[in-house]
Amino acid sequence: MNAPSSRDGRVAALPDHLREAMLRRLAGEAPASPEMEGIPRTPSREASPQSPAQQRLWFRYELDPQSAEYIVPLVLRLTGDLDLDVLRLAVDRLVERHESLRTTFDSVNGRGVQTVQPAAEVPIQVTRARVPADGDREAPVRDWLLREAERPFDLRRGPVFRAGLLRLGSQPAYLSTMPTLMEIFTRQTD
Incomplete structure (x- = not known):
C-alpha cells in the first residue's frame, strides 16, 4: 500500500476527527491541544535536570574547571x-x-542540574590594540582571540559566555563571543 505523497493526500488520509480538528486549528477557530503547546517553562531559579549535551560539558568541567578545551571562540569583523552603547543594549x-x-x-545529590538566572547587564570588555609597525593587522587579532579562548568559564557562577570587542586603531572592530552568543546574535540580525 502506497502512502499518499501529496499534502492533500496526507490530509485526506487522516481520520475524520483529526482532519476536522486540524482544519479548525489552521482556520484559527480552535486552540492548540495541550500536547502541542511545547515545552513548559521552568520557573527561574528552580533547578532542573541537564540535557545530555549539558551533562557532557558539566562532566568535563568537573574534571578540570580551569580547562578551556571546550571553548570555541567566534568572531565577527565589524565595519x-x-x-558601543547600542551594541551593549543589543547583547543585553x-x-x-x-x-x-x-x-x-x-x-545536587550527584546529579547535574541547570538553573536559569535572572537577566543582568552583560559586560563587554573592550580591548584596544595598535597595528604593528610591519603592518600585520591579523597578529593582534590572533593574539587577542588566543587570550580570550584560554580563559575558562565558571559554570557554577556564570555567566556561561562572554563578549569582547577589539578595536584595532580607529577601525575595524572585532566582536568575539564565547561560546553560544554569536550563533544567536547572527540569527537574530539576519
Missing part, C-alpha cells in the same frame, strides 16, 4: 561606525530573551 536584550545564556550548572 563602519560602532555605537539577547541575554534577556535567551535563557540558555543565563543558565548555570551545579550538582
Whole structure:
C-alpha cells in the first residue's frame, strides 16, 4: 500500500476527527491541544535536570574547571561606525530573551542540574590594540582571540559566555563571543 505523497493526500488520509480538528486549528477557530503547546517553562531559579549535551560539558568541567578545551571562540569583523552603547543594549536584550545564556550548572545529590538566572547587564570588555609597525593587522587579532579562548568559564557562577570587542586603531572592530552568543546574535540580525 502506497502512502499518499501529496499534502492533500496526507490530509485526506487522516481520520475524520483529526482532519476536522486540524482544519479548525489552521482556520484559527480552535486552540492548540495541550500536547502541542511545547515545552513548559521552568520557573527561574528552580533547578532542573541537564540535557545530555549539558551533562557532557558539566562532566568535563568537573574534571578540570580551569580547562578551556571546550571553548570555541567566534568572531565577527565589524565595519563602519560602532555605537558601543547600542551594541551593549543589543547583547543585553539577547541575554534577556535567551535563557540558555543565563543558565548555570551545579550538582545536587550527584546529579547535574541547570538553573536559569535572572537577566543582568552583560559586560563587554573592550580591548584596544595598535597595528604593528610591519603592518600585520591579523597578529593582534590572533593574539587577542588566543587570550580570550584560554580563559575558562565558571559554570557554577556564570555567566556561561562572554563578549569582547577589539578595536584595532580607529577601525575595524572585532566582536568575539564565547561560546553560544554569536550563533544567536547572527540569527537574530539576519
